[in-house]
Amino acid sequence: MSILDNLAKQLFSRAIDDQVHARLAAAAETENTFLVGARSATESDRDRYSYDRDQVLDQALEAWRVNPLARRIVGFTTQYAVGGGLEPYCKHEETRLFIRAFWEHRLNKMDVRISELCDELTRSGNLFILLSTDAAGMSYVRAVPARDIEKIESAGNDVDQELQIYPKANLENMQPDPWAVYDEDQDERSEDGSFRTVMLHYAINRPVGAQWGESDLAPLLRWLARYANWLEDRARLNRFRTAFLYVVKAKFASEAERVARQRALNMNPPSPGSILVTDESETWDVIAPNLDSQDANTDGLALKKMIASGAGVPLHFLAEPESATRTTAEAAGGPTYRHFEQRQKFFLWVIEDLLRVALKRRALVDRSIQEDEEITVKGTDISARDNISLALAATNIVNALGNIRNRGLIDDAEFLRLVYRFAGEAVDVEEMLKRGKAAGPVETPGGEKKQPGAAGDYVPSVGSGSINPDTGALKPSASGESS
Numbered sequence: 001m002s003i004l005d006n007l008a009k010q011l012f013s014r015a016i017d018d019q020v021h022a023r024l025a026a027a028a029e030t031e032n033t034f035l036v037g038a039r040s041a042t043e044s045d046r047d048r049y050s051y052d053r054d055q056v057l058d059q060a061l062e063a064w065r066v067n068p069l070a071r072r073i074v075g076f077t078t079q080y081a082v083g084g085g086l087e088p089y090c091k092h093e094e095t096r097l098f099i100r101a102f103w104e105h106r107l108n109k110m111d112v113r114i115s116e117l118c119d120e121l122t123r124s125g126n127l128f129i130l131l132s133t134d135a136a137g138m139s140y141v142r143a144v145p146a147r148d149i150e151k152i153e154s155a156g157n158d159v160d161q162e163l164q165i166y167p168k169a170n171l172e173n174m175q176p177d178p179w180a181v182y183d184e185d186q187d188e189r190s191e192d193g194s195f196r197t198v199m200l201h202y203a204i205n206r207p208v209g210a211q212w213g214e215s216d217l218a219p220l221l222r223w224l225a226r227y228a229n230w231l232e233d234r235a236r237l238n239r240f241r242t243a244f245l246y247v248v249k250a251k252f253a254s255e256a257e258r259v260a261r262q263r264a265l266n267m268n269p270p271s272p273g274s275i276l277v278t279d280e281s282e283t284w285d286v287i288a289p290n291l292d293s294q295d296a297n298t299d300g301l302a303l304k305k306m307i308a309s310g311a312g313v314p315l316h317f318l319a320e321p322e323s324a325t326r327t328t329a330e331a332a333g334g335p336t337y338r339h340f341e342q343r344q345k346f347f348l349w350v351i352e353d354l355l356r357v358a359l360k361r362r363a364l365v366d367r368s369i370q371e372d373e374e375i376t377v378k379g380t381d382i383s384a385r386d387n388i389s390l391a392l393a394a395t396n397i398v399n400a401l402g403n404i405r406n407r408g409l410i411d412d413a414e415f416l417r418l419v420y421r422f423a424g425e426a427v428d429v430e431e432m433l434k435r436g437k438a439a440g441p442v443e444t445p446g447g448e449k450k451q452p453g454a455a456g457d458y459v460p461s462v463g464s465g466s467i468n469p470d471t472g473a474l475k476p477s478a479s480g481e482s483s
Helices: 003-036 050-066 068-081 093-104 110-124 218-241 255-267 296-311 326-363 384-406 412-422 429-439
Strands: 087-089 126-133 139-144 149-155 158-167 179-181 198-203 245-249 283-287 376-378
Touching (some): 050 068, 068 218, 068 296, 087 326, 093 110, 158 198, 245 255
Antiparallel strands (some): 126 139, 245 283
């Protein structure tokens, strides 16, 4: 080594070592980021990492496309939450007309779109709705797939106060602009009368402190895959069960003679039902697979039970009667209906919130619109049998409490609260009492006006009849008189 080489080594060795260490550290950080994941400063540590979330979303969509059970589970939720459709209502005439125009606009088609929105909410756990409004104040709804969202930026002190939502980059737009989350305090028209496009985000199955929701299919994906693989294996085994091979045994003088005989049989194999005539030196045997499938039903039922438990539905919802009677089926449907009832309540709130945003924007253009007017969205009943049970319970409680009220042991508010409780409805009792007083006294068929709550006339007696739990009709009493 020359003097110049030694001098260069002493001068530049430290700089070279520092550069090498920096590159190794960057490589290690990149590898760790790829394996563990990355979160921005505004994302919650209660959420999945981005790569894990994208993988779950992709698998949930793929399962919905190819797996009948996944498609059915998502369909159950939509059929119960949406049912025969949703009906928005508002008392104010002008406001109601605008809501109807928004609902039936050909670019919204909410009667059809609500089913797609509910499917997406169940399938991905997140519903990103892009709302654009024209200069006339008419809003248009478009759903953005959760897979196309890169991150959600929230306020530093509150993860629930979302500020901006960033879409993922693509070949056409490598640096897309974020969408602003709707904020009624900052939502106003620009100088040219237009509105900016805003995003609304709704999530289900979201842990406390998280930004993203979870798909209903997320805990079922591995079990759906295992059940599909098990079922495919059983189908293949049953197919091979009927397959068999001929084994021909004979004494051949040479290997060439054996190969010639095998070639001749392969060219003309015996057809099913044919008669084989062989020489004494040649025997034919059949090899068939001996498959033991005694535990096949048990294995499949165990997998299906895990799927049903994760989906929150009884087995007979998944085409698996399992010797269940009608009584056990009705008992198993109770928690399921409660789950669907909760999901329907949440989805109704989503639609109501969406209508309020569209209404507030319209009110900035049209002063005849009452933006603070109450909006209600009604859905169909979860179960018709629940209505029959509630009607029977309400009838019995009215008879029992009517006598107590007539004796002055409880007041009108307590009477009304208990009646609505047994009817399965949650109402503001004081508000209902005010509305009842405003409606005035009840006019009897004879023309006499009596104040509700008068002694002896609070409720009519329904006799000793009962309600048919199948039809909801009143059965006659034992004496033959109609109830």
